[in-house]
Amino acid sequence: xxxxxVSDLGLNPEVWLFLSLLGCVTIFFKFSRIWSVRNLDLLLLxxxxxxxxxxxxxxxxxxxxxxxxxxxxSAAWMTRCLLDLGLIRxxxxxxxxxxxxxxxxxxxxxxxxxxxxxxxxxHDGALRNPAEPAGHEDLQPSNRKEHSTDLRVTPMLGKLLxxxxxxxxxxxxVSRILAVLAHxxxxxxxxxxxxxxxxxxxxxxxxxxxYLLLPYTRMMVVDSGQLISAALILHAVCxxxxxxxxxxxxxxxxxxxxxxxxxxxxxxxxxxxxGMIRFLIVGCSVAIVCALLGATIPELARWARVLGARSIxxxxxxxxxEPTTPASFWAGIDAAFRLPVLIxxxxxxxxxxxxxxxxxxxxxxxxxxxxxxxxxxxYLDKGGTLVFxxxxxxxLMMFRPTMTARRTVAAPLQAATTxxx
Numbered sequence: 001x002x003x004x005x006v007s008d009l010g011l012n013p014e015v016w017l018f019l020s021l022l023g024c025v026t027i028f029f030k031f032s033r034i035w036s037v038r039n040l041d042l043l044l045l046x047x048x049x050x051x052x053x054x055x056x057x058x059x060x061x062x063x064x065x066x067x068x069x070x071x072x073x074s075a076a077w078m079t080r081c082l083l084d085l086g087l088i089r090x091x092x093x094x095x096x097x098x099x100x101x102x103x104x105x106x107x108x109x110x111x112x113x114x115x116x117x118x119x120x121x122x123h124d125g126a127l128r129n130p131a132e133p134a135g136h137e138d139l140q141p142s143n144r145k146e147h148s149t150d151l152r153v154t155p156m157l158g159k160l161l162x163x164x165x166x167x168x169x170x171x172x173x174v175s176r177i178l179a180v181l182a183h184x185x186x187x188x189x190x191x192x193x194x195x196x197x198x199x200x201x202x203x204x205x206x207x208x209x210x211y212l213l214l215p216y217t218r219m220m221v222v223d224s225g226q227l228i229s230a231a232l233i234l235h236a237v238c239x240x241x242x243x244x245x246x247x248x249x250x251x252x253x254x255x256x257x258x259x260x261x262x263x264x265x266x267x268x269x270x271x272x273x274x275g276m277i278r279f280l281i282v283g284c285s286v287a288i289v290c291a292l293l294g295a296t297i298p299e300l301a302r303w304a305r306v307l308g309a310r311s312i313x314x315x316x317x318x319x320x321x322e323p324t325t326p327a328s329f330w331a332g333i334d335a336a337f338r339l340p341v342l343i344x345x346x347x348x349x350x351x352x353x354x355x356x357x358x359x360x361x362x363x364x365x366x367x368x369x370x371x372x373x374x375x376x377x378x379y380l381d382k383g384g385t386l387v388f389x390x391x392x393x394x395x396l397m398m399f400r401p402t403m404t405a406r407r408t409v410a411a412p413l414q415a416a417t418t419x420x421x
Contacts, residue, residue, distance in 0.1 A: 013053060020215045021046055027097050027105075027209060038093050041398045044080060048073040048387055049215055055130040055385060056219070062130075067329035070384030074376045077390075081370035081397065085356070085363055090402045095206045102205035109212040110187060117179050117221050122172055125222040131385035132223070171306040175224045178307060182227035186211065186392060189234040197238070197361070198401050207399050216387050225308020226388040229253040229260055233368065234392045236267070240361055243275030247282030254283075255290025256304075258315040259375035259389060262349045263368055269353045270364045316380030317342070328382055341378040348374055362403045369393035 024045070030036050051069035055062040095102065126132045187208050194204020211217060220226055232253040236246040250267055254260040264283050271279045294301040294311065305311070316330070316338065330338055352367045359367070372390035376383050 084366035178224040185231040243279040247279040251283035251286030
C-alpha cells in the first residue's frame with residue numbers, strides 16, 4: 001500500500017494492516033461473546049489481505065500461491081454468504097463505541113480518504129491496487145504520447161486540483177472525480193440503509209466506520225470501476241421497493257463490470273409477482289445499451305476502460321478469450337479448464353434464482369454477495385482481486401439485524417387493528 005498518507009507517516013504496509021485490524025477489533029469485536037458469528041465475520045474480512053499484499057509486492061509476475069490464497073478466502077466467504085440463509089435470528093450486538101464516537105471517526109477518516117483519492121499520484125495508485133484495470137496501462141508515462149489533457153476541462157478544475165493531477169490527462173481527472181463521488185455515495189448508502197431499511201441508525205454508522213477502516217478501501221481507493229459498481233448495487237438495496245429504479249441501477253452496474261450480470265435474474269426473482277417485468281425490462285435494456293455503446297463507439301469504449309469498466313471478453317465470459325496480462329490465475333492455462341467453472345457459476349445463478357422461491361431482503365443481500373464472490377473464480381483479468389465489488393454487500397450482511405422477525409410481528413398488529421375497525 002504505497003502512497004502519500006502511509007509514506008508520510010512512515011508506516012509500512014504490515015504496520016498499516018495491523019492498525020486497521022486493531023481498529024476493527026477494538027470497535028466491533030464482541031469480547032463478551034467470543035464464539036459469535038459477528039466475531040467470525042470480522043476476522044474473515046482480513047483473510048484475503050495476505051494474498052492481496054503478495055500480488056501488490058510483484059504485480060508484473062505475481063506468485064501463483066497468492067491467487068490460490070485469494071480463491072480459498074473467496075470460497076470461505078461464499079460459504080458464509082450461503083449459510084447466512086439459515087441465520088434467521090440475529091442477536092443485537094452494539095459496537096463498542098457510541099454513535100458520537102463512530103460519527104467522529106467516520107467523518108475524519110472519510111475526509112482523509114477523499115483527500116488521498118484526489119491527491120494520490122497515478123503511478124502510486126496503480127502500484128497499491130492489485131486489481132488495477134488493464135485500460136490504465138494507456139496512461140503510463142511511456143504511453144502518453146497519444147493522450148493530451150482536455151483543455152476544456154482542466155482550466156475549470158485547475159484551481160481545485162492538486163499538483164499531482166494538474167498535468168494528467170482528462171481521463172485521470174474524471175476517474176478521480178468519479179472515485180470521490182462513489183466513495184461518498186457508498187457512505188450515504190450505508191447511512192440510508194441503517195436508518196431506513198434496518199431502522200437502526202447506529203448500524204449505518206457501524207457499517208460506514210468498518211468500510212472506511214478496512215485495508216481494501218485504501219488499496220483500491222482510486223479504482224473507480226469497482227467503486228461505481230459497488231455504489232450502484234448498494235443504492236439498489238436502498239431503493240429495493242422501486243423495481244424500475246433498481247433495474248436501472250443493477251443494469252448499469254452489470255454494463256460497467258460484467259461480473260454483476262448474475263444479479264439480474266436473482267433480483268428479478270426477488271420481485272416475482274410484484275414488479276418483476278418492470279425490473280427485467282429496465283435492467284436488461286440498460287445492460288444491453290451499455291454493451292452496444294461499447295461495441296459501436298471505440299472512443300467511448302476506450303474512455304470507459306480507462307475509467308475502470310471491463311468488457312465481457314476481459315471479464316472471461318467468452319471461454320476462448322485468453323488473458324493479455326500475466327497478472328492472472330488463468331494466464332498460461334488452457335481455456336477449456338475455465339469452462340467448467342463458468343458452467344458451475346451458471347448453475348449457481350439458476351439455483352439461487354429459483355430457491356428460495358420468495359426471497360426476503362436479507363436473503364437477497366446474502367445471495368447477491370455470494371454471486372459477486374463466486375464471479376471471482378472465473379474472472380479472467382486478475383480474478384480474486386476484485387474484493388471491493390462484493391465488500392459493501394458483505395458488510396451489509398454482517399451488520400443487518402433480525403429483519404424477518406420484525407415482519408412477523410407486524411402482521412398480528414395489523415390484523416388486530418382490522419378487527420377493532
